[in-house]
Amino acid sequence: MSRQAPPPTSSALLRAEAEVAIVGGGIMGLALAYNLTERGVTDVVVLEAHHLAWGASGRNGGGIRQQWSTEMNIRLMQESIDICGRFAQELGTNVWMRQGGYLFLCRDPKMLARMEAVIALQNRCDVPTRLLSSAEVMDLVPELDVRAYAGAWYNPTDAIVFPWPFLWGYARAAARAGVEIHTVTPVTAIERRAGAFELETPKGKVRAQRVVNAAGAWSPQVARLMGLELPTWPARHEILSTEPLKPFLRPMVSVIDTGLYFSQSLRGEIVGGITLHEPRHDQVQLGSRLEFLEAMAAGLCEAMPRLGDVKVVRQWAGPYDLTPDNSPIVGEAPDVPGFYLCSGFVGHGFMMAPVVAKHYALHLTGGPTHPFFHQWRLRRFAEGDLVRENLIIG
Amino acid sequence: MAGKIILCRCEDVTTRDVERAVATGFSDLEEVKRYTGFGTGPCQGKECLRAVALHLARATGREPGALSPFTSRPPLAPTELKFFVKGRDTTKRNG
Numbered sequence: 409m410s411r412q413a414p415p416p417t418s419s420a421l422l423r424a425e426a427e428v429a430i431v432g433g434g435i436m437g438l439a440l441a442y443n444l445t446e447r448g449v450t451d452v453v454v455l456e457a458h459h460l461a462w463g464a465s466g467r468n469g470g471g472i473r474q475q476w477s478t479e480m481n482i483r484l485m486q487e488s489i490d491i492c493g494r495f496a497q498e499l500g501t502n503v504w505m506r507q508g509g510y511l512f513l514c515r516d517p518k519m520l521a522r523m524e525a526v527i528a529l530q531n532r533c534d535v536p537t538r539l540l541s542s543a544e545v546m547d548l549v550p551e552l553d554v555r556a557y558a559g560a561w562y563n564p565t566d567a568i569v570f571p572w573p574f575l576w577g578y579a580r581a582a583a584r585a586g587v588e589i590h591t592v593t594p595v596t597a598i599e600r601r602a603g604a605f606e607l608e609t610p611k612g613k614v615r616a617q618r619v620v621n622a623a624g625a626w627s628p629q630v631a632r633l634m635g636l637e638l639p640t641w642p643a644r645h646e647i648l649s650t651e652p653l654k655p656f657l658r659p660m661v662s663v664i665d666t667g668l669y670f671s672q673s674l675r676g677e678i679v680g681g682i683t684l685h686e687p688r689h690d691q692v693q694l695g696s697r698l699e700f701l702e703a704m705a706a707g708l709c710e711a712m713p714r715l716g717d718v719k720v721v722r723q724w725a726g727p728y729d730l731t732p733d734n735s736p737i738v739g740e741a742p743d744v745p746g747f748y749l750c751s752g753f754v755g756h757g758f759m760m761a762p763v764v765a766k767h768y769a770l771h772l773t774g775g776p777t778h779p780f781f782h783q784w785r786l787r788r789f790a791e792g793d794l795v796r797e798n799l800i801i802g
Numbered sequence: 803m804a805g806k807i808i809l810c811r812c813e814d815v816t817t818r819d820v821e822r823a824v825a826t827g828f829s830d831l832e833e834v835k836r837y838t839g840f841g842t843g844p845c846q847g848k849e850c851l852r853a854v855a856l857h858l859a860r861a862t863g864r865e866p867g868a869l870s871p872f873t874s875r876p877p878l879a880p881t882e883l884k885f886f887v888k889g890r891d892t893t894k895r896n897g
Contacts, residue, residue, distance in 0.1 A: 591833075650883070651880055704886075718882065721880045722875035
């Protein structure tokens with residue numbers, strides 16, 4: 409490593425004052441911290457209860473796709489993938505990005521028919537998604553058994569990254585610019601005092617002018633410290649990784665009907681998950697289940713029978729942060745000026761973080777406000793103005 | 803040879819890699835696992851966890867007993883996916 413970088417984590421005592429305190433050292437909080445420094449705000453602390461990459465940011469499949477069903481999300485993800493492509497050069501950390509595309513397989517002919525309008529919308533936004541014939545699917549991924557599917561579509565410009573270095577990259581760049589990142593520093597209380605916030609942690613107190621709740625699946629607990637109820641809840645999502653194989657699989661493959669998805673990482677492993685329904689819990693659940701391994705093995709072996717002979721090496725779980733309309737919650741809390749929300753990304757926060765954090769930093773520093781601040785405001789639930797995004801996977 | 807002693811054979815993690823992780827600010831086994839990739843290969847830490855823990859303890863001036871191991875993940879050993887598919891004949895290749 410030729411580049412000398414300050415530590416991304418700090419064991420020093422908290423500074424007494426900060427302009428912005430970010431609760432949560434996941435991709436969203438770290439990306440926001442970095443983007444604030446790019447806008448000249450460096451008096452920032454990031455408070456992480458565990459360590460970096462502890463929550464969903466360190467446990468996801470690293471998929472970055474532009475195939476969404478609303479124009480705003482498509483355009484946001486185009487911008488996000490541009491940022492990902494420049495990340496290594498601009499932030500000095502290789503995130504192992506591989507632009508192999510996303511291939512969706514679909515059993516349900518009605519779903520396939522509905523996708524035509526979505527694909528047309530993506531094409532109007534210059535995302536080159538197109539329907540594929542069985543023969544084209546076989547050309548792209550010869551190992552697939554396509555007999556069960558009514559159809560398929562593919563966008564060659566979607567990508568995967570390796571999540572962990574993405575976090576180190578943002579953390580390092582933020583720390584270089586002066587941001588203090590404190591791991592193993594849970595926020596245990598927040599009090600409003602004289603127009604500012606006093607955040608209590610085991611390392612002491614920090615007084616911040618503004619607070620951003622970027623605690624992912626734990627954000628309802630953080631919001632509650634402020635007396636605020638978020639309409640979000642955590643859901644366990646499991647994932648597994650196989651032994652490394654010679655590179656053979658170009659795109660991320662997803663079966664839209666079951667939520668199965670899998671890709672080959674640059675380490676050669678097949679990494680993927682599948683949707684499992686489970687009862688609602690208020691607490692984050694991170695245990696691994698045989699039920700998942702069985703569902704995933706069945707899904708993988710059906711889509712790609714050869715994978716039956718491939719060894720699974722490990723499985724783990726991460727928390728999705730769910731909202732009633734599958735869309736995030738951002739912006740200033742309606743009744744708590746200075747307290748900002750940035751959560752509810754429903755398993756897609758990692759891919760959205762680069763672009764959301766960029767616009768969030770603009771918003772917090774008097775720059776233009778992106779329309780997502782209106783669409784994703786907390787009040788929409790009370791007003792009945794929900795978002796209609798239906799391409800949620802996993 | 804200094805620094806080139808391999809602690810994790812699956813992922814080629816050396817003593818120097820662990821020292822670099824410490825210099826970068828990572829001091830827990832969970833963090834060092836994520837930073838270096840040690841323990842994420844076929845052995846899943848069964849061979850290397852002790853060696854890395856000892857080296858990490860030495861590098862950070864702690865007792866090895868003060869370090870918590872990382873969360874071990876199922877399955878116990880790498881296992882062919884076909885064994886987890888219910889009702890499947892596992893005696894045949896690709897079957």
